Amino acid sequence: xxxxxxxxxxGCHAGETVQIAGWLYNLRRSGxxxxxxxxxxxxxxxxVAVKSxxxxxxxxxxxxxxxxxxxxxxxxxxxxxxxxxxxEMDVESVEVLQRVPESDPYPITPKxxxxxxxxxxxxxxLRSQRQHAVIRVRHEVxxxxxxxxxxxxFTLVDTPIFTPAAxxxxxxxxxxxxxxxxxxxxxxxxxxxxxxxxxxxxxxxxFGPTFRAEKSKTRRHLTEFWMVEPExxxxxxxxxKRVAEELIVFIVxxxxxxxxxxxKRLERDxxxxxxxxxPFPRMxxxxxxxxxxxxxSEIQWGxxxxxxxxxxxxxxxxxxxxxDRFPTAIKAFYFEPDPDRPELALGVDVLAPEGYGEIIGxxxxxxxxxxxxxxxxxxxxxxxxxxxxxxxxxxxxxxxxGFGMGIxxxxxxxxxxxxxxxxxxxxRMLYRLRP
RNA sequence: UCCUCAGUAGCUCAAUGGUAGAGCAUUCGGCUGUUAACCGAAGGGUUGUAGGUUCGAGUCCUACCUGAGGAGCCA
Numbered sequence: 001x002x003x004x005x006x007x008x009x010x011g012c013h014a015g016e017t018v019q020i021a022g023w024l025y026n027l028r029r030s031g032x033x034x035x036x037x038x039x040x041x042x043x044x045x046x047x048v049a050v051k052s053x054x055x056x057x058x059x060x061x062x063x064x065x066x067x068x069x070x071x072x073x074x075x076x077x078x079x080x081x082x083x084x085x086x087x088e089m090d091v092e093s094v095e096v097l098q099r100v101p102e103s104d105p106y107p108i109t110p111k112x113x114x115x116x117x118x119x120x121x122x123x124x125x126l127r128s129q130r131q132h133a134v135i136r137v138r139h140e141v142x143x144x145x146x147x148x149x150x151x152x153x154f155t156l157v158d159t160p161i162f163t164p165a166a167x168x169x170x171x172x173x174x175x176x177x178x179x180x181x182x183x184x185x186x187x188x189x190x191x192x193x194x195x196x197x198x199x200x201x202x203x204x205x206x207f208g209p210t211f212r213a214e215k216s217k218t219r220r221h222l223t224e225f226w227m228v229e230p231e232x233x234x235x236x237x238x239x240x241k242r243v244a245e246e247l248i249v250f251i252v253x254x255x256x257x258x259x260x261x262x263x264k265r266l267e268r269d270x271x272x273x274x275x276x277x278x279p280f281p282r283m284x285x286x287x288x289x290x291x292x293x294x295x296x297s298e299i300q301w302g303x304x305x306x307x308x309x310x311x312x313x314x315x316x317x318x319x320x321x322x323x324d325r326f327p328t329a330i331k332a333f334y335f336e337p338d339p340d341r342p343e344l345a346l347g348v349d350v351l352a353p354e355g356y357g358e359i360i361g362x363x364x365x366x367x368x369x370x371x372x373x374x375x376x377x378x379x380x381x382x383x384x385x386x387x388x389x390x391x392x393x394x395x396x397x398x399x400x401x402g403f404g405m406g407i408x409x410x411x412x413x414x415x416x417x418x419x420x421x422x423x424x425x426x427x428r429m430l431y432r433l434r435p
Numbered sequence: 436u437c438c439u440c441a442g443u444a445g446c447u448c449a450a451u452g453g454u455a456g457a458g459c460a461u462u463c464g465g466c467u468g469u470u471a472a473c474c475g476a477a478g479g480g481u482u483g484u485a486g487g488u489u490c491g492a493g494u495c496c497u498a499c500c501u502g503a504g505g506a507g508c509c510a
Contacts, residue, residue, distance in 0.1 A: 026470095028468095028470070028473095029466090029469080029472090030466045030467060030468085030472085031465065031466045031467075032467045033466095033467040034469090035469050035472090046469090046470085048468080050467070051467080052467080080468095082468065082469080082470080083468095084470070102462075105460065105461065106460095107445070107460090108446085109446065109471085110471045111446070111458085111459050111460080112447055112448095112459090112471090113446060113447070114446080114503095115502085116501085116502050116503075117445095117446070119502090172508090188509095189510090212508090214507095214509060215436065215507085217503090217504080217505075218504080219504080219505090220509085221510090225510070227510060304509090306506080306507085349510095357509095357510090358509075358510060359510070360510075361509085361510060404510060406509095409510055431501090432502095
């Protein structure tokens with residue numbers, strides 16, 4: 001029985017005859033020698049077929065293979081300097097499972113393609129090397145997120161996708177017409193539920209998809225994205241900032257540790273990632289506005305940062321920066337006010353460097369029931385819908401806080417991508433539902 | 436929703452208002468070490484759609500469709 005190996009482990013099988021099951025990535029050939037390059041998801045393997053060294057029929061089969069045909073190749077692995085990856089396989093036999101017909105060839109060629117074409121063929125685009133690198137970094141980021149929280153006393157408690165009301169009144173919701181009594185919406189944050197589970201478990205996090213029906217059409221937006229949200233009982237704004245900082249440093253460290261190859265393929269300047277170390281520079285909203293104004297921004301105190309404002313704030317920084325204490329008026333109803341200056345909310349945004357913008361938003365939540373009721377009224381929110389949320393302030397209310405981190409924005413930053421759409425297998429955006 | 440830009444061969448792109456072209460892909464031929472292989476040949480088009488201006492429109496004008504980037508909003 002000939003062992004079946006994956007290309008990534010070819011180095012351990014030099015000199016052995018093995019089988020690789022994969023797809024034809026590319027084929028170069030001359031009259032009497034052919035170099036089919038095989039991919040199997042774990043890597044690329046250049047194979048060699050020499051006409052004089054094999055039956056005529058086999059050479060013809062190899063010579064006429066088409067891109068992305070599925071095949072199982074048997075052959076001997078050999079160290080070879082000239083081959084990409086350093087190993088090469090001498091073809092002994094080939095089993096073609098499905099041959100892509102010439103009449104309808106694989107659409108994504110090794111040459112350049114435009115965004116629209118690639119997005120329309122996203123189901124095939126995922127087979128390319130660059131996409132593998134991005135998706136593997138995403139995998140590493142998610143694994144690091146889970147490992148961080150799991151090893152710091154957090155319990156994973158996932159929150160519902162169907163929700164009866166808005167978590168925050170402002171953003172647009174996707175309505176679901178199914179439930180008899182009430183309109184239901186797709187979640188835009190698990191936070192309110194997180195506050196309930198944090199009062200049950202102390203430290204919790206949820207991790208799942210989030211839906212925002214914003215008419216945002218920029219390189220930083222998806223309508224469906226994944227967010228991790230930790231929430232901690234007995235936590236203050238300072239605790240939230242410390243965890244956010246630790247988490248990011250941990251994630252970046254893990255990617256640098258385990259995904260060097262992928263970062264290299266993406267031509268990411270890893271020195272910029274090496275610089276992501278604690279402590280992150282802290283800045284108050286007040287100071288941020290002053291700094292922005294001194295650099296020519298139009299921003300006024302009381303306004304929110306625009307995309308270019310975020311870039312200006314981070315352009316001189318090597319690390320992520322943490323901006324806190326925003327005007328209450330521009331923040332959601334649940335933020336705890338600064339006891340010294342009640343017009344400020346104890347919220348924090350973490351901005352990634354190199355213009356990648358906000359990757360984390362969070363803060364300390366209101367724990368006083370009177371204040372919460374007042375805010376619900378000020379924001380004209382339906383009090384009945386928040387009965388259970390108000391209950392949390394009746395039965396053992398404590399200071400608490402947490403944040404949300406957008407996985408795709410984080411991955412886009414770590415990979416150095418121009419657009420967030422490559423960080424998820426099948427992006428959902430304004431005007432993009434297929435494939 | 437608004438602003439800007441774009442739409443020509445399967446793909447990436449050319450074409451002063453005057454015969455619609457190249458590279459890649461595909462097919463055929465050549466090549467025993469190729470590295471997005473190379474060399475030769477062939478096939479491949481209602482120029483996004485509908486109107487308009489003009490002797491003549493891929494090119495100019497109007498509307499619409501599709502896509503891209505940005506604004507507001509957000510992670």
